[in-house]
Amino acid sequence: MARPTPALPDREEILEIIAPFGVDRIGFAAATPDEHTRAALEDRIAHGYADTMGFTFGNPSRSTDPGRTVDGAVTVIAAARSYAVADEPAPVRPAARIARYARTDHYTPLRQGLQAVVRRLRSAGERAVVMVDHNGLVDRAMAHRAGLGWFGRNANLMLPGAGSMFVLGAVVTTARYPHDTPVADGCGTCRRCIDGCPTGAIVEAGVVDARRCLAWLVQRPGDFPEEFRAALGDRIYGCDDCQEVCPPTTHLSIRSPSPASDGDMWVDLIDMLNADDATLLDRYGRWYIADRDPRWLRRNALICVGNTASPTDIEARAVVERYRDGDDDLLAEHARWALAQIASR
Ligand code: B12
Ligand code: SF4
Ligand code: SF4
Incomplete structure (x- = not known):
C-alpha cells in the first residue's frame, strides 16, 4: 500500500528542523519578481557603484525573480543565522583582522539547515531549492520582504532586537504559506x-x-x-x-x-x-x-x-x-x- 504524502510542515516544524543549525529566525515572502530591487541593481550599475562586481549584478532580472530558480515558485522562506562574536585580544606580532562574518564558515551550517527544510518540503510533494549567498537571488531583499528585518542606512538588514550581524539565505519553493509583512524602519534619526x-x-x-x-x-x-x-x-x-x-x-x-x-x-x-x-x-x-x-x-x-x-x-x-x-x-x-x-x- 502506498504511504500517504506527509502534510506541509508549518512554521513551528520548520523552526524545529532548522534550529540545530543555529537558525532561529525565518519568514515567508511571495516568490514574485522584485521590480524595486531589479531597478536598484540597474541603478547601481548605471552609477558605477557596482564597480566590476558580478554576483547579483551579473543578471538583475534573474537575481530578483525567484521563479527563475524554481518553476512555479510561490514562496520564499528566508532565514538568518547570527555571526555576532566578540573581538579577541590582538597578538604581539604584526597581525590583521578578519571581519566577523568570515572568521569561520557560517554559510555551510545555514545551507545545511535549509537543505533539511528542502528535504521535508520535497517529502510533502513540493519543489524546493536552497539559495544562500548565491548570484541568483538578492538575499537581503527577500529577507526584508519576508519580514525578517528593516534596511539599515548601512544597507544591512537589521533584525529587530538583534541588529545586523546575520548571514542570510532562503528556500524557494512551490509550497504555499501565508506571507509575512515587512518590518518598519528602525533607524529613526540616526546616521x-x-x-x-x-x-x-x-x-x-x-x-x-x-x-x-x-x-x-x-x-x-x-x-x-x-x-x-x-x-x-x-x-x-x-x-x-x-x-x-x-x-x-x-x-x-x-x-x-x-x-x-x-x-x-x-x-x-x-x-x-x-x-x-x-x-x-x-x-x-x-x-x-x-x-x-x-x-x-x-x-x-x-x-x-x-x-x-x-x-x-x-x-x-x-x-x-x-x-x-x-x-x-x-x-x-x-x-x-x-x-x-x-x-x-
Ligand atoms: C554584492 C555584495 C556585497 C558588495 C556590495 C554590498 C551592497 N551593499 O550591495 C560588497 C562586497 C561591498 C559587500 C559587503 C558586505 N557584505 Co555583502 N553581499 C553582496 C551580495 C552578493 C549581493 C548584494 C546585492 O545584491 N546588493 C544589491 C543592492 C541593490 O542591494 P542593497 O544595497 O541591499 O539595496 C537595497 C536597499 O538600498 C533598499 N532600499 C531601497 N530604498 C531604501 C531607502 C533607505 C532609506 C534604505 C535604508 C534602504 C533602501 O532596497 C534596495 C534593494 O533591495 C549579497 C549576497 C546575495 N546573494 O544577496 C551579500 C550580502 C548582502 N553581504 C553580506 C555581508 C555580511 C556583507 C558585509 C557585512 C561583509 C563584511 N563584514 O565585510 C559587508 C557590508 C557592506 C555594506 N554596508 O553593505 C550579507 C548581509 C547580511 C545582512 N544582515 O544584511 C549578504 C546578504 C550575504 C549573506 N547571504 O548573508 N557585499
Ligand atoms: S542609521 Fe544608525 S541604526 Fe541605522 S544602520 Fe546606521 S548606525 Fe545603525
Ligand atoms: S560601507 Fe561599511 S563595510 Fe564598506 S567601507 Fe564603509 S564601513 Fe566598511
Whole structure:
C-alpha cells in the first residue's frame, strides 16, 4: 500500500528542523519578481557603484525573480543565522583582522539547515531549492520582504532586537504559506554608519558605492587604490565598521555573542607573506578570492603590514623588502608603498 504524502510542515516544524543549525529566525515572502530591487541593481550599475562586481549584478532580472530558480515558485522562506562574536585580544606580532562574518564558515551550517527544510518540503510533494549567498537571488531583499528585518542606512538588514550581524539565505519553493509583512524602519534619526564609514562609501541611506567600500576593495583583483590603502588599516578581509558603530547591532548583538559562532579573528601577517599558494588556499579558500589567486591576499597583507608594523620590526621589514625586490610588479609596488608607510612613522 502506498504511504500517504506527509502534510506541509508549518512554521513551528520548520523552526524545529532548522534550529540545530543555529537558525532561529525565518519568514515567508511571495516568490514574485522584485521590480524595486531589479531597478536598484540597474541603478547601481548605471552609477558605477557596482564597480566590476558580478554576483547579483551579473543578471538583475534573474537575481530578483525567484521563479527563475524554481518553476512555479510561490514562496520564499528566508532565514538568518547570527555571526555576532566578540573581538579577541590582538597578538604581539604584526597581525590583521578578519571581519566577523568570515572568521569561520557560517554559510555551510545555514545551507545545511535549509537543505533539511528542502528535504521535508520535497517529502510533502513540493519543489524546493536552497539559495544562500548565491548570484541568483538578492538575499537581503527577500529577507526584508519576508519580514525578517528593516534596511539599515548601512544597507544591512537589521533584525529587530538583534541588529545586523546575520548571514542570510532562503528556500524557494512551490509550497504555499501565508506571507509575512515587512518590518518598519528602525533607524529613526540616526546616521552613525554614514558618518562612521572610513572611506565615505555609504553615498546615501542604504546605498554603498563599492568603489570606495573596503569590503569590496579587499576582494577586487588588481591594484588596491592608493587613496584607500591607509584607511584599510589592519583589515585583511571584510570590514565591520558600519556595523560596529550601529547602536542596535553593538548593544544587542556583539555584547552578547553567540557561543556557536566563535572563530579566528587574527591573521599573522609575516606567516601569511611567507606562506605558499597551497597553504593560503587551504587556510582561506572559503573566502571570495578572485580567480582563486592568493596574490590578492598577499597584496592586502602588504598594505596591512605597511599600516601596522613598527619601523624597528626588522623581520616585518625584511619580508616586505623581499616582495619589493621580487618579480611580481604589482606586489613590488604595494611593498614599496608599505615600506614608505613604515618609514614615515
Ligand atoms: C554584492 C555584495 C556585497 C558588495 C556590495 C554590498 C551592497 N551593499 O550591495 C560588497 C562586497 C561591498 C559587500 C559587503 C558586505 N557584505 Co555583502 N553581499 C553582496 C551580495 C552578493 C549581493 C548584494 C546585492 O545584491 N546588493 C544589491 C543592492 C541593490 O542591494 P542593497 O544595497 O541591499 O539595496 C537595497 C536597499 O538600498 C533598499 N532600499 C531601497 N530604498 C531604501 C531607502 C533607505 C532609506 C534604505 C535604508 C534602504 C533602501 O532596497 C534596495 C534593494 O533591495 C549579497 C549576497 C546575495 N546573494 O544577496 C551579500 C550580502 C548582502 N553581504 C553580506 C555581508 C555580511 C556583507 C558585509 C557585512 C561583509 C563584511 N563584514 O565585510 C559587508 C557590508 C557592506 C555594506 N554596508 O553593505 C550579507 C548581509 C547580511 C545582512 N544582515 O544584511 C549578504 C546578504 C550575504 C549573506 N547571504 O548573508 N557585499
Ligand atoms: S563595510 Fe566598511 S567601507 Fe564598506 S560601507 Fe561599511 S564601513 Fe564603509
Ligand atoms: S548606525 Fe544608525 S542609521 Fe546606521 S544602520 Fe545603525 S541604526 Fe541605522
